[in-house]
Amino acid sequence: xxxxxxxxxxxxxxxxxxxxxxxxxxxxxxxxxxxxxxxxxxxxxxxxxxxxxxxxxxxxxxxxxxxxxxxxxxxxxxxxxxxxxxxxxxxxxxxxxxxxxxxxxxxxxxxxxxxx
Numbered sequence: 702x703x704x705x706x707x708x709x710x711x712x713x714x715x716x717x718x719x720x721x722x723x724x725x726x727x728x729x730x731x732x733x734x735x736x737x738x739x740x741x742x743x744x745x746x747x748x749x750x751x752x753x754x755x756x757x758x759x760x761x762x763x764x765x766x767x768x769x770x771x772x773x774x775x776x777x778x779x780x781x782x783x784x785x786x787x788x789x790x791x792x793x794x795x796x797x798x799x800x801x802x803x804x805x806x807x808x809x810x811x812x813x814x815x816x817x
Contacts, residue, residue: 702775706734707804707812709770716771716782716806737804737814744805744813746772750797755817757803759791767809774817776801 708717710727717725717732725732740746746759761769765787772791773782776798783793804814 702777702780705775705780707773707806708732708734709806714770714808716784718780718782735806735812737812740805740813740815744769744807744810745815746791746803746805748803748817751794753797755795755797757791757793757795759805761791761805761807763787763789763791767807770806770808771804773804774798774801775804 702720704721706719708725710732712728712730715727717727719725744761746757749756757772759769768787769785769791771782771784772793773780774795779798781795785791801817802814803817804812806812
């Protein structure tokens, strides 16, 4: 999963992933993989272990024009994606899969990552 790439179509907001180099297109446009930056104080997510799960929250705005669209938890051999929707609270429960990287996609600022 080290080569996992996320693509988001600017026209329809479709989320596409690839586990190796690929030419991806959607709505007639060739997409480029999103580049993750280290999560800043506005996009950092609180991760609290609760039994065999991780409880992930963020104080990020969740309006129709500016929200977190998805959260993904990536380890060496697997990944999970949770789709988020505007006007929902940003609260997600993920199974503990070991050490990994947590990604979130902000509709206004792009892809962010943090290690768990």
